[in-house]
Amino acid sequence: MSVTKNLSLVKNQNFLIVAIALGVILNPLNTTMITVALPEIKNEFMLSSKDITWLIASYFIISAIFLPLIGKLSDFYGRKKIFLFGLLLVGISSFTAPLSPNMPFLLAMRTIQAIGTSALYPAGIGIIRSTIEKNQNRVIGTLSVFATTTAAFGPTISGLLIQQGGWHVIFYINFPIIIISAILAVLSIPNDEKKTARTFKWDGIGILLFSFLITVWMYFFQTLETGLNLWTFIGSLALTLLFYYFEKRKDEPFIDVVFLKKNLNISFVYVQYILSTLIFFALLLSMPIYFQSVLLLSSKQTGIMMLSISIFGIIMTPLATRWIEKLGYRIPLLTGGVIGLVGVILFLTINHDSPLYWIFLVLSTIGISNGILNIGLQTLLFSFVSVSETGTASGLFMTSRFMGNILASSLFGVMFATGVNDTNQSWMTIILIVVSVILLPGILFITKGKLVTNTP
Template structure:
């Protein structure tokens, strides 16, 4: 099988997709692998929960800024080139991060890692659209599933390895993936065509405003543990409005807010995806620390416990896909939301004297919910947007995931400011329960169209 694009012939599209998929998993994998390492990092550098939340959130803020930016750069300067540069940056950060003498150096390496991994998804999606013509949307959706699944397995992988090599080993895990992706990319991804007709118009102000609004909201959310800071809140609102109206007038905006305002159903899907991500990533973020600091489990056992979320989420992905193809989106998505409410609610029944088997079952229920909601939301998105909009839609989907991650890390910093214990765990769970309930009316609204309720 071969796919012709311009002068090039892709002789093995499957291996090209594998090369891209290996690169795509690096961002979500590194997003969640660090969660099991947080107690060790916190102890080594004497960090507070607020410091830890900034260590996590800084990665997401950088990723959220650079994902759309590098996506546009790859369109102009070559996707293969940008993809390989991303792999190089991840290699540098993965080599030096384990040598970090302090928190600041580790944050710096994580920032380089975030920039590198942010190059891989948009460049990869661009190459799929350029070189793969058969089942293109399915391939894009599959890459998104790869990203979600690797995020779910991150805590388990790191938990098993930290037991033997300490927290630095989570960075060395990247090298086999990087090497395989680079070899396949060099061999099977066609060289970029030099484009002298187009030049990239940098939206510097848009980039600065977007990064500023992300940081301001993070500062505001982090300050909630000390009370409501009205001035930080007002500043965050003002920067958000300035960003919106500035980008709306741009012909080539950094974030296409016009696309969102003109496609309200798509915007609601992104909101739903943010809410689902808050619940999912909050569990991945605080549960490993709870297991190690409260239940006194070692990192290996904590990683195995977290396996329940990832395995059941992965198992539900193909089941939910076939279910959606059979009866449509509404029933599966509502089912996923209700199961999520049940799983999060049951977490309130668990404490440090409960059985680990019971916790494993609760996490499995939450994993089932995430598997349905994740693949359902992604497939729903690609069923609404036109083929030519798949690039911007997929990029904004990843940005939505990072916004959800940032909100989850902020929630973690606020809820566990006084430490990890059952009381704070229940407070965190109560907030996640509210988020889960809010998803129900959103799902009903998005799937109200007959075209989305009936058979797909």
């Protein structure tokens, strides 16, 4: 399934890019907007910290599963159809989620929302690859950055909105984005070509195995607070190995493990992105709750404090891009890693007596680091792959982001199982310091001998 090319591509190219850009931001925004709402949701439904963690983690698990799946479905059944269907699902879930009478209903609506938002990125990237020829990789790279850096704005937006209308209003903010994206998509995206004789081959077993292994790993991490569950750990490893060997033998696998094995540089970029996302999102998830539970800030004040991460992350993205063009990848990425390590270490100085300006400055270092690492790792990825591999590589890159998110939410659940306080925040910070240290040699490895002339 492909997209018809015609004269409307030239006339409506900017509208097409805007339509897709608005669609792809729905996933990162809805991933993080809920963080500021968690204390209110927890109190309304009388939930534990572990219950709240599953509300977050389920969104990541669903997204990690459906991103590569829907990417393939859009290739067969039409990218425009899948894109518009994704917007429809987000619209339905955004309307019904605020009406949730209990936690299971809210969880179900978040699941539908996750499926809908997961459809938008792979279908959108496929549309770009089929309709835009000039500077195609740069457009894809820009959309990829757009789809990740906007996550930092989620807590700020929700903080300001919750102050006015409670946690329910964070779902309504989706409607202007959905409506504008849908109108522009209908007008500017060419219609899908008629279905060819080729049929879609469902890797049902692969999908189930991947779903089970992510869920079981999630459960293993969640139960670490009570000690090492050996049988769960063995089961997680067994499912991972079973998934690998099963997918290895498939002609059209759910996850192309052979591609990852043959392209170790690409695989290591994914690993680095998982680690950097783990650090970034663990703080993005924990700090809003820490602000409201320990520092007793309002949701509005919390949103303003979280601007430190989003603003500096956005500022650093174009600066880091120019820096990479001049010096290559190693120095910028290594600098971003070092700044992140320093920032995480400085979190050990934060407690309930810390002045807000100091917390703002410390959070800013995380924003600077994430801005550099985010754009650096994405452009580094595209320098390793050909144009024909861009779609597969981009989809797996987004999946790796959700793997990092899953680890971050698991860490959050374990560290704050006994409550949100200075001690638990410090223990989580120590773990993030270890992750930050591990990140540095990985950066040195993936940038070894990498020349700036290889950038797209």
